[in-house]
Amino acid sequence: MERKLAFQRVAVIISIISLLFGSSPVFAELNTDQLRATFEDNNILFSNNSEDTNCSPNAAQSASGAAGELVGEDNLKKAFNYFISKGAPKFVAAAIVGNLYQESKGNPILRQNKGSEPNPLKAGGKYHPWNPSKPAGMGDAWGIAQWDPGVAVLYWQQQAGVQGDVTSLEVQLAIVWWQLQNLAPTSRKNVLAEMVASGNAAAAAVIMVKKFFGAGIPQTIVRVAYTMKAMSWEPDPSSAAAAASGAATNCSDGSGGGGGTISEGGLNEEQAKKFMMNYGENKNNESRKAMGDYLWNTCNGGGSNCVSFSVFFLEKFTSTKNLGTTGNGEHVVKHLRNARKLPTGKTPKVGAVFSWSGGRYGHTGVVLGIQGDNVIVGHASCGNSGKGRGDGTQRGGGSGFILTGKVNDPKTWLGHLPDEFAYQKLICQQWRAMLEQIQVEVAVMLHYNKKLIFIILGFIGVVIITTVAYILLLRNPLGGEMHIENLSTYTNGKPTDAKTLETIRHALYTTIRNNYTGDLPNNSIKDILIRDGSFKQTHDQAKDIHTVNFIVDIKSLQQSYLVEYTWSQKTNLDDDAQYQYGTTVSCLPTDQLIYGYFGCNDDFSRMRGLRSPHLVVNWSGQKDQYGNSLSDQLTGNDTDYIEKLIMSDYSYDHRLSRIATQTTIKNITRDTSTGKNTLSFTITVEDKLAYNITIDYDNNRRITITQDGRSLN
Known part of the structure; x- marks a missing residue:
């Protein structure tokens, strides 16, 4: 019953947490090493344009000269x-178009949340970039790039030196092009160069939203998705640089010429995991087609053989085709060197295939990424029983997995350091297409993982708050407590109000602590039991007051106590009456101690050995015939004097050896008739003796106490 009450008191308040995803911080201008580290931290591919990096585009041409008439089906x-x-x-x-789609859907006169508006001045706001003491005023964004506030477009048109109607698409595109090469609205310089250096569309789109727009709610997934849609478009032949765009990539055409390996960069860890997951998934049967049925079904099947994976990579992403038989894992690089005349060496490069000799068949795999002296290596192995998509890790149950670590750590290479690396030429078209697809998939995955993390954190927060609230609500507000294990057996679940139970438990704890050496944790004693035959309960129907007393025995401590309390079904007792004076846990007379004398000390005696008797009178809640509270008409000196005299008289005749709390007050009468100002009432102790008290307020509050006609004072 007591446990049930604890649960009934717990009110769990759960707050709905709105998950708002803001944009990442705007990057500062960084050198190459800082830029690489920043890109890695933000899951963006970084490719160093070194001499052997032929899979990176050349820098964009400068923006000068007229563009001519705009060509295209829509804006x-x-x-x-x-x-x-x-x-x-x-x-x-x-990437630029993907961002403009999210900003304005290509509408050059779009006013934020207001529809089309041909006049940017009506968008409101003030713009004073030339005067830092006058910050931009509040207004709506406007235009194809949603310049904020709209009037800012006039400033940027002036800075870019672009002539013409600011509402025209061509003028606004020219402003955007100038800002990309010079100064973005975020005050970042030459964002275009960093977009070009990224080497793929998805990364470029992410750079633009962060550095160029600095969007508060970036919607990066939407921008990247439309960027990939734009990648499917063919440039109009009339665009003068269309052919140059292809030439600028300096990629292999698949016949063996051009292309190259990357000495640093490649895939980061999340991208590499995704790459291996896609490999094992074999979507549209692409992995199996690349390596052939024989290799797909080798070992555990599903491309889980190390040779299968290396051949897949070579056939899919390099100019080395139609490999045929390459031997075991230890033979792959030797075959590429001797039969295919590929250059080899001891240094890992992105896209390089490696082999090492050891064990029964040796091993082969592919370098997917390099960051300083750390490498990310793609593996498949007959030793791993999994096949299919997995999660890209060794224990993830998929066909392939990655290992990351130091270049000189054998664990990174699955047990042995590579004997040799083969440097084949990457086909940049396939390589870039793979990178861009993975970039989108990773961005989506990170987006939802971020949401999931916040949801999990929110759930953990709710659990913590609920747990703390539960503990606080379970904690007795009065302090320490001890439970009586079989209380509900005798009370039939009553009283049910928490306050009465808390008062009983706390009073029991306090008295036990007075007779206990050392720390006493809450509810640490589990054998507090009501003594058979000691439970007594009386009910005053007129006042609906229950008076209960019983003895508890504690075998583990060899102690026993008397417990007394009052309660009401209607809970209409005065607080002091019901919960303070009406609940006591006191020492027993020695003849009632079943474990023997233990030097009991309770809150009333505060001493060991024999105790002086005490009388507790319930003064609160009593009223005279006019409804005036008895306690309000008495002082502390009055009550102390009355209790002392009655206690002395009663204990003399009845040998009071414990605290007497069973007292009642009746017949309270205030007499203010002519010549009188008195208060009289009767106190009955344990239904044995009745004492008549009279207080004469006109005679210095003289108190007269009589019992059966004899005066006590």
């Missing part, structure tokens, strides 16, 4: 062809 395709004509690589033009 976004016109924008795409415009940026191609200005020299932007296709993936950069797609």
